[in-house]
Amino acid sequence: MSSDTPTDPNADAARVQTARIEDEMEQSYIDYAMSVIAGRALPDVRDGLKPVHRRILYAMHEAGVTSRSSHRKSSSIVGETMGDYHPHGDSAIYDALARMAQDFSMRYPLVDGQGNFGSVDGDPPAAMRYTEARMSPIAEELLDDIEKDTVDFQSNYDDRLQEPEVLPSAIPNLLVNGSSGIAVGMSTNIPPHNLGEVIDAVVHLIENPDCSVEDLIHVDGNPGPIKGPDFPTGANIVGRNGLYKAYKTGRGKLRVRAEFEVDEEEGRIVITELPFQENKARRIERIAEDVNDGKIEGIRDLRDESDRDGIRIVVELKRDAIAEVVKNQLLEHHLESTFGVINLALVDGEPRVLDLKETLVEYLEHRKEVVTRRSEFELAEAEDRAHILEGRLTALDNVDEVVELIQDAEDRDDAKAVLQERFDFSADQVEHIVAMQLGSLTSMEAAAIEDEYEEVQARIERLNEILADESELLGVIEEELLAIKDEYDDERRTSFVADDGSVTHEDLIPEEEMVVVVSEDDYIKRMPLDTFRAQNRGGKGIIGTNLKEGDRVSSVFVANTHDFLLCFTNHGQVYQLKTYEVPEMSRTARGKSAVNLLDLDDGEEITSVVDTDDMDAEAGDFLTMVTRDGYIKRTGVDEFQHILSTGIRAIRLEDGDELADVEVTDGTQDVIVSTKAGMSIRFAESEARAMGRSARGVRGIRLTERADGTRDEVAAVAGVDPDRHEWVLTVTENGYGKRSNIAAYRQQSRNGKGLIDIKTNERNGPVCALETVGPGDHLLVMSDAGQIVRTPVDDISTVGRNTMGVTVVDLDAGDHVASVDVVPVERMADETSEEVEVDGEAIAEAGE
Known part of the structure; x- marks a missing residue:
């Protein structure tokens, strides 16, 4: 047909096949996925290698780059691997080669590298033209007997050469060196193990084929052969529960600790x-x-x-x-990381997640096939050799006649024909006989041939036993494995530590009651509570902190080292802090800047601290907050479970208003709100309905003007627990205080003016704290200048509401009470004594 002949459009259309694009894409993607799964990313369960690693080792084997040869340039090895077996980029091949040479990546490196093959710091290997490599001795165990028809071969990518589908692998390499890889829709991550332990597990399986996974591992008191992964970098595995799950199911998570x-x-x-x-x-x-x-x-x-x-x-x-x-x-x-175990490998070309026993069974089946095929190969060789030796022995027995027949023959072929006819030799036998040298006719040579024949016969007999009896076959596998263990086994590098739960900051920190001090310039520290012995009312106390010039104490409170603290500020924000995170210092130390612990804004000060140990979200507890302007708000503690490092809003404040105090209540209590002018009001907390964190609240007390024309302010709030609290204790800025029976504070409605709690005059000064207390409680009072007094509340006189009170702490001129906290009697249970120092002045002088 000439080029000018028009084409038939109908014929072209007939060759077009119609296909749904989603079906075509699905099939193409499946083909691609299977190519990645089987040809790149996943190891074979039998030799534990991916194709690239197998091809590198086989290329080195074919090139004679063994552990006994000199090192070869890595570029040469990469080039031969890429040209003959692995038609992919040289960088991928070199990366795989380098990893097999890294003693921090491979438990038993398969490549002996010379040069820079990278580091544990993540430094890449030097260029392949600079490094050299050869097989390590243990890598040769993977290829041992490969020339004896032990494994199947397949054509390489261009059908020029043959490459092994799998290596004979005399060591259980999948578990010994582990593997990791990401395929399409699946991944594998198998940890390395100690060679001796894995071989012992295979031997145990040979001797006890019905054993369970539990019998193979060292767990729950069972001294199984495999203790766990053995990482090349050592470190510690935390606990064994994750190990058991990983070995039992093929998947699990291990905590690895430095x-x-x-x-x-x-x-x-x-x-x-x-x-x-x-x-x-x-x-x-x-x-x-x-x-x-x-x-x-x-x-x-x-x-x-x-x-x-x-x-x-x-x-x-x-x-x-x-x-x-x-x-x-x-x-x-x-210093801790999680190693996710996914024991996924190719079994008969298909990916499967295997438990420990299944992995060992698959390897053992592979070795049974390898040893069987090797025995068959060696048997055929031995039988061929015995056949030749039989002919030579027959020739030696008839040496004169054989020599005469050869001499009388016209040529070599004629001699072969005559000998075959006379002695019934095979073609192979007569070929060797005709090629025999005269020196082999000596009696010594004849005896050597006879000895060799006996050895070959014994070898044939042994190989037949192995092939006929599986127990003999397994015995050979066991013997070879134990020989490898003797040569390459070493000590474990990875140890085990007890699983004491997830690591938290308070691990190994002893529980101890602490006094925490905060200053207005945001210096903070903690001291053991027993630093401050109880003393009689009216003492000067001892130094609790050494303030810098112009600074004053803003807050003091008692908390356990393991407690979370909610730190409320005058701006209505709340921050979370662990007590032990506060640096522990001596009484005379200034403290550490709180900026390193809390992200406070300029002018923001801590006005109240709540110990989360006192809160119970499940019980429906509330945080009850009061502001300087007399507002009260209750918010469920469940809204304070997740506090950011920068804090969260606890209450919305109007301009000029500040958060004054916070108390934990249970929703059924009464609350008492007190003011600086000495007024107080008691009402049911339910009168202030629960609100969200961003709400302002409702009016709790109606504030009046003071005698000097200024408006009164709220000083504190306290919850009334009738099962624990008997008195209301009030402390003023000038160091005076009193306790009154709770019954003296009758219940009123919210938003009233309240009742007189204490007389505030020039002697007393304004109220700075109000607490509800019970028998045995201690009061901790700290002044602006840093003096601390700890005194039993029982030492403070019980008087009526409308009274002036007595001296609680003896303050120096110009000093004032800065903060007050109550130490409940139950928090003092660990203290060895309740000594009370009568002479407060003596204590103060000792502190000075």
Whole structure:
């Protein structure tokens, strides 16, 4: 047909196939996914290798780059692998080669590298033209007997060569070196294990084929052979529950903790091992970032002193730092990681999640096939050799006649034909006989042939036993595995530590009652409560803090080291803080800037602190708040469960108003609101309905004008627990106070003027605190200048409401009461004594 002949459009249309695009895309994607799953990302359960690793090792084997040869340029190995077996980019091949040479990535490296193959800091390997490599001795165990028809071969990508579908793998490499990879829609992450333990597990399976997964692992008192993963970087596995699940189901999560030592004498923490696959340089950088951002307190220096001998990261602590707190902060954020186990591998070309026993069974079946095929191969060779030796022995027995027949023959072919006819030799036998040298006719040579024949016959007999009896076959596998264990086994690197729950800041911090002091310039510290012994009413107390010039105490309270504290400020914000996060210092120390602990705004001061140990969200407790202008609001404690580091709004305040005090109530109590002018009002808390955090609240008390024309302000609020509280205790700024029976405060309606609680005059000064107390409670009073007095409430006289009270603390001229807190009797249970010092002046002088 000429080129000018027009084409038939109908014929072209007939060749077009109609297909739904979604069906075509689905099939194409499935084909692509299976290609990635089987050809790139997942290891084979039999040899534990992905195609790229298998091809690299086989290319090195074919090139003779073994552990006994000299190193070869990595570029040469990559080139041969890419040209003959792996038609992908050279960078992917070199990355795989480099990883097999990294002793921090592979528990038993398969490549012996020479040069820079990367580091635990994440540094990449040097270019392949600079590095050299050869197989490691243990890698040769993967290829041992590959020339004996032990595995199937397939054509390479261009049909020029043959490559193995799998390696014989004399070691259970999948578990020994582990594997990780991301395929399409699935991934694998198998941790490495100790070679000796895995081999012992295979031997146990050979001897006890009906054993369970529990029999193979060291858990619940069962001394199974496999203790757990053994990472090349060491570190510690926390607990064994995750291990059991991973081995039982093929999936699980392991907590891996760094190895470190806390040196309290030197004030440092030294890290010597990191979790597997951890980038050391990046981890140090993140620790430094958290220190700079204030997320971790107490670290003054961070050094990397690692060398070729191992990892050594030194964390230098500040002089006043609490080593246990810093350690647990590091554990929570930096020194623990999770290793997610996904024991997914290719079984007969299909991906499967396997438990521990299934993995070992698949490997054992592979070794049974390898040893069987090797035995068959060696048997055929032995039988061929025995056949040749039989012919040579027959020739030696008839040596004179054989020599004569050969001499009389016209040529070599004629000699072969005559010998075959005379002695019934096979073609192979007669070929060897004709090729025999005269030296082999000596008696010594003849004896050697006879000895060899006997050895070959014994070998044939043994191979037949192996092939005929599976127990003999398994015995060979067991013997070979134990021989490999003897040669390559080493000590475990990864240890185990008890699972003490998720790491929190209070781990190993002893529970202790603390006095926390906050100043107006935002200095904060804590001191043990037993630092301040109880003394009689009216003492001067002892120094509780050393303030800088112009600073004053703004708050003092008692809390347990493990408690969360809700710190309410005059701006209506609330912040959350752990007691132990406050630095512990001596009485004469100034404290630490609270800016490092709380993100306070300019002019923002802590006016009230609530111990979350006193709150119960499930019981429906409330936070009852009062403002200086007399407003009251109740909000459920469940709205304060998630507080940001920058704080959250607790109450909406009008211009000029401030939050005065906060109390925890249960929804059924009465509350007493007191003012600075000495007025108080008691009403049921239910009169102030529950509101959200952004609400302002309702009027709790109607404030009146003072004698000087200024308006009164709210000083405090207290809840009335009839099962615990018997008295109302009021303290004024000039150090006077009194306690009155709660019954003297009759219940009224909200928004009234209230009743006189205490006379406020020039002697007493305005009210600064009101508390409800019970028998045995102690009062902790702190002055602006930093003096602290701790006194039993029983020492304060019980008087009526409309009275002036007595001296609670003896203040110096110009000093005033800054803050008051109650120490309930139950919080003093751990104190060894209740000594009361009569001479307050003596105590004060001792403190000075």
